[in-house]
Amino acid sequence: RNPGRFNLQRQEAIIGNARASDYYVAAVYREKASGARSDRPELLRMIEDLQPGEVVIAEKIDRISRLPLLEAERLVDAIKAKGARLAVPGIVDLSELAEASSGVAKVVLQGVQDMLLRVALQIARDDFEDRRERQRQGIDLAK
Structure with a gap:
């Protein structure tokens, strides 16, 4: 199995779905750095490139951020500050x-939308921390 091939297929499916929904795909950004970092070059370039009214489509929330909630919210706020939204x-x-x-x-609708996003961002962070802890435990057992 080639995981890279499946990732590419998922990306192509997302792009196809966006186009089928009458979205114009202005650019595709492929980040190699961890979502637990705020200094990701492609993410920062994407935010810089954003124009008002654009939609950032991410495969999963952890592709945008695995940062602690306050940092993740700042990232989402940077997207919103450009007049764009996250989908x-x-x-x-x-x-x-x-x-x-x-x-x-x-x-109410804006509040619910913000709450759903905050919950998803926190779940992504919790998952990251759980995986990191299990990895640390596995390394300790292997010693």
Whole structure:
């Protein structure tokens, strides 16, 4: 098995789904650094390149960040500050519904969207820490 081939197939499927949903794919950024780092060159380049109204599509939330929650939120805020939004398959996206709403409904929908994203970011961090701890335990057992 060639894991790289499967990753490429998943990326191509995501790009195909985006195009099928009438999105224009402006660029594809392939990061090699860990999501637990904030100084990832491709991520920083992507944020720099963002234009208002664009959508960042990530395969999974941990492809965007495995950082502690506050740092992950700063990263998402940097995307939002460019006038863009984040879309991750598997995370409910209420942004269009929120934009079409007003008053209390808009505030509630935006709040729920932010909460879902925060929960997903925290789960990604917790998973990273759990894996790191199990790896450390495995290394200790092997000594």
